[in-house]
Amino acid sequence: MVSASNRWWIHEDWLAVWLGLATLILVPLGLRPALPAFKWASTTALGGLFNAANIQTSLILCAILFVMALPGALALGAKAGKFALGFLVVFALSWLAQLIAGNSTMAYWGIEYVIFALVLGLLFSNVIGCPAWLMEAVRTEYFIKSGLVIMGATILFQDIMEAGVLGMLQAVLVVVVVWYFSFWLCRRLKLDDEFSAMLSTAVSICGVSAAIAACGAIHGDRRRLSYVASVVLIVAVPMIVIQPWLIKTMGLSDVVGGAWLGGTLDTTGSVVAAGSLISETAMKMGTIVKFSQNVLIGVAAFLLSVWWSMKSGNGNQPKASARVIWERFPKFVIGFVAASLVFSFLVDPAVVKATKGTLTGLRTAWFALAFACIGLETKFTDLLTMENGRPFFAFLGAQTANVIWTLILAWLIFGGMFFAVPKL
Numbered sequence: 001m002v003s004a005s006n007r008w009w010i011h012e013d014w015l016a017v018w019l020g021l022a023t024l025i026l027v028p029l030g031l032r033p034a035l036p037a038f039k040w041a042s043t044t045a046l047g048g049l050f051n052a053a054n055i056q057t058s059l060i061l062c063a064i065l066f067v068m069a070l071p072g073a074l075a076l077g078a079k080a081g082k083f084a085l086g087f088l089v090v091f092a093l094s095w096l097a098q099l100i101a102g103n104s105t106m107a108y109w110g111i112e113y114v115i116f117a118l119v120l121g122l123l124f125s126n127v128i129g130c131p132a133w134l135m136e137a138v139r140t141e142y143f144i145k146s147g148l149v150i151m152g153a154t155i156l157f158q159d160i161m162e163a164g165v166l167g168m169l170q171a172v173l174v175v176v177v178v179w180y181f182s183f184w185l186c187r188r189l190k191l192d193d194e195f196s197a198m199l200s201t202a203v204s205i206c207g208v209s210a211a212i213a214a215c216g217a218i219h220g221d222r223r224r225l226s227y228v229a230s231v232v233l234i235v236a237v238p239m240i241v242i243q244p245w246l247i248k249t250m251g252l253s254d255v256v257g258g259a260w261l262g263g264t265l266d267t268t269g270s271v272v273a274a275g276s277l278i279s280e281t282a283m284k285m286g287t288i289v290k291f292s293q294n295v296l297i298g299v300a301a302f303l304l305s306v307w308w309s310m311k312s313g314n315g316n317q318p319k320a321s322a323r324v325i326w327e328r329f330p331k332f333v334i335g336f337v338a339a340s341l342v343f344s345f346l347v348d349p350a351v352v353k354a355t356k357g358t359l360t361g362l363r364t365a366w367f368a369l370a371f372a373c374i375g376l377e378t379k380f381t382d383l384l385t386m387e388n389g390r391p392f393f394a395f396l397g398a399q400t401a402n403v404i405w406t407l408i409l410a411w412l413i414f415g416g417m418f419f420a421v422p423k424l
Contacts, residue, residue, distance in 0.1 A: 020149025206294055
């Protein structure tokens with residue numbers, strides 16, 4: 001009989017891989033559910049989103065996600081009945097978040113569904129409270145890791161080449177310098193290595209997704225992960241509005257401004273929204289740089305897993321070995337890379353194009369569920385009191401350094417001083 005500890009295929013990372021890969025197999029084979037509509041500009045249009053057809057589409061999507069998530073949830077110890085009931089609540093919060101974000105004004109200002117999912121989850125948990133049956137469905141990492149595997153299919157190697165050497169050059173310089181400065185600052189503020197690694201990775205790469213990858217690589221505390229995710233999203237909101245204003249005020253070119261946005265804002269959607277407040281060129285440039293940083297998630301997770309396994313620690317830490325490194329390596333990264341390779345070189349380009357919308361929609365659905373879960377398991381008191389506020393000040397200091405350093409890089413790399421300015 002195989003012991004529980006040896007049943008590697010039912011660990012959370014692998015379960016996310018199986019769920020993600022199942023999606024990437026079924027969608028090209030024809031499982032392409034209709035996705036709910038969320039865009040609206042007036043109360044009349046909003047009312048139209050509550051018609052029978054859109055509600056039915058939403059319920060079918062809820063059922064599909066539930067059926068796909070249930071086997072993994074059961075393997076992780078969830079009770080089927082409580083998970084089903086809790087999943088309905090989590091889905092309702094994520095659906096409402098996407099509906100609010102679908103308003104044309106919210107879209108114009110770049111306030112994304114992730115912000116509203118987090119806020120709704122926070123309000124629910126801190127005002128109403130989360131009963132035990134609801135917490136059965138709060139599976140933040142399982143949901144977002146599944147979404148990350150699916151995201152791999154939308155990050156193609158051909159696109160990486162199109163992003164250009166300059167975009168990758170900036171991404172690498174931002175990640176390396178900002179990560180080390182952030183880690184140094186965190187340690188100066190007396191945060192431990194675990195907290196420092198998650199905060200530094202979130203600031204330097206791409207926010208919550210990178211923090212989750214880091215948490216998986218070092219087997220971090222989920223309560224701390226929820227804290228980091230909440231701070232990232234809260235700080236991101238004013239940046240979406242302030243940075244475009246600064247770009248115009250300072251007279252930066254559209255290319256430099258876009259590169260600055262792409263290196264500092266934490267999601268592609270927020271980059272697109274902020275860039276659109278400037279110009280089409282700024283939006284494209286920002287997307288290229290942000291895309292280049294997203295590619296580094298897997299690399300960062302691997303390096304963190306190696307470092308965490310090899311670093312000196314107390315007597316309870318296992319000695320560094322290939323086995324320990326492998327055990328700490330976030331396995332969902334394998335699914336992410338595999339999806340990218342397969343969809344880049346083995347899947348018919350016509351199929352890739354035909355399935356991109358569905359895969360992006362399903363990835364968004366998993367992410368929305370995950371961010372609602374982050375809010376549900378986070379307490380406002382934690383944001384204000386955890387370690388006497390030192391993590392919050394560390395994040396603000398690191399993000400300030402990130403903004404300044406990335407602006408310098410964007411100006412040097414894309415300002416025409418050393419390289420030809422890209423024509424977009």
